Amino acid sequence: MAFRDDMRRVRAIVWKDLTTERRSKAGFNAVASLGVTILVLFGFALGPDAQALRDAAAGALWLAVLFAGVLAFNRSYQVELDGGALEALLLYPGSRWAIFAGKVLANLIFVTAMLVIVVAVGLVLFQVTVPEDWGKIIGIMMLGVIGLVLLGTFYAAMSSRSRAREVLLPLLLYPMLIPVLLASMEATKAFLRGDLMNQAGAWAQMLGAFDVIFLVATFLAFEYVIEV
């Protein structure tokens, strides 16, 4: 019974986060635009030589998602903080992990939507030819996004409520995401090159392990950071 209540709470939070984001009109468009802008800046920094761009495409893409994504994570708590709704949220009976699960899922949807746009633009700007097994690339990217969203949502629970929140979230998050960054970028690069040595499989396994480990760790630790 309690579990079903918690599942309902998770769904309610996902719905609430996505609906408020959609209706506020500012959020998604701004973040997606930022991702694209960063990609363009990378294009200027690395190009215009076509080969250089193609080599750097995977890295530039992930960095654009990383930088723009940080905005999304702080925003997901901003909605609650503005109206004092975070307290109301904490006063409801029931498990804290339901709050975390709801926010992670909502952010997952948000960041994935942004990723689609950034990838589409990136393919064009960086002159990347899409390989046959593009499905695998999507798989790797999703594994990377899961790691990003798990840690981003977790750390934002703290940074959004402290001083210097704009600098604290990147400062805490980016070093932690280095394995995710390396794995996603290298696997993507390998796929784009045809993955002759099947390196991508090893990176995918590492990403999977990272995701599982931090899924457990963040869910266990969330109540300690959200309550206080």
Next chain:
Amino acid sequence: MTNDRSTFAPPTAGWWPLFGWVSFLTFVFTQVYAVLTSPADRMMGHMQKMMYVHVPAAWVTFFAFGIVLLASVAFLWTEDERQDLLAASAAEIGAVFCALTLILGMFWGRPTWGVWWSWDARLTSTLVLFLIFVGYLALRSFVEDPQRRGQWSAAVGILGAINVPIVWMSVKWWRTLHQLQSDPRSLEPVYLRGLLLNFLAFTLLTVFFIRRRYEAARYERAAEHASQAAALGGYNG
């Protein structure tokens, strides 16, 4: 905090001052021993002796982080403030030794590779570790409420510690993929004894430094509690 009473009193010095002397003397002895008994390296000459500080410093960095992990878990479990202070002290000392490792590593690499930074796997991982330490300390400096600070840093410390082996592995893989030059890291036996002795000395020294930092933190906390007692007008919860 349920266990505020435990930090009411300042820490007792006990046998720690003696321990401090022992560790300093051990450090001096092992350093002199290592410097005197190690022959000049083929490539690096006597600069090689830097290794006797650089490598032990790297070891104690991980040692300190291990203490951060254990103390953080203990703090979340027991809500004993002393564990939080211990974790913070270990993080500060660990960050200092991490910086030392990095700087010495750069000096070490310069003659061999000709550049200050070559994205060597170990040094790069140490840099990431340093950034994680810095994030931990930055978080603590931005939060004022002691309970919130304790719980947040404990969570961040635990997650950071969990990530260390993962960072290590991923950076190593990344480097082997893009191997441009080999890492000349095999250690000849003649250097080994000096190194192991210095491991011991550095460990003792680090434990002492962490203890001193911890004592300072405890004094601060006891002073805060004293002002509490005054404010409560004799009430001592």
Next chain:
Amino acid sequence: MINSVQKSAPLLAPDLALDARGVARRFGARWVLRGVNLQVRAGEIVGLLGHNGCGKSTLLRIVATLLKPSAGDAYVFGANVKTEGDDVRRNIGFFAHVPGLYDDLTARENLAFAATMLGLPSADIDAALERVGLTHVTHERVRGFSAGMQRRLSLARLVLQRPRFLLLDEPYNNLDTAGIALMNGFIRELGNAGGAALIVVHDLATATPVLERTVTIREGRIAPATPDDAAHLAGSPEASVVPSGAAGIS
């Protein structure tokens, strides 16, 4: 029991809605509460008075489990606020300074969200909206609401919840006469059903119809009751005569 949301009432279930013992709280170096001892029995409606910054809101938030006490303990129907927070939250309804609503959701959506989060998926939202007089804006976004309307919507959330113990932080702010009457009516209704309430008030006049006794926080502790306290309430037909010694002093 007032409400089926209290499926798991604390095992002890004594008739003390609140038993606060030596509750103290510091912010940085400043001690706001310095040892508060206060008891609220089931069925009692208690007013909490004191000048600005004296710690009234802080005490309320500690009882609501939003803050942990730096020292001391508090029990809500036997559940410890520090260690049994979930049990405490099942029994309390908190009415804060800030409305705690989502500006981009409609009135109905806000209540539907609250109902799901409270574990009451089939609560009668429309009835609650009607009771607080917001039926005409059921499908309007809260962003366009006046402060008074937002307060009423927050009240509607409490109406859905029907908690055993109301914790109200200056509930009459921004409410017009009709709103005040709604609030007092709800408080009295819960009180008659065996619930309790602790109400932080500024202006005693609006609250006297429902208050049975008042306590004052002064210098971080509950101040000894004075004859004035009883006199304020003496004119009210609802007030029961309470000897000054029983005002929850240590």
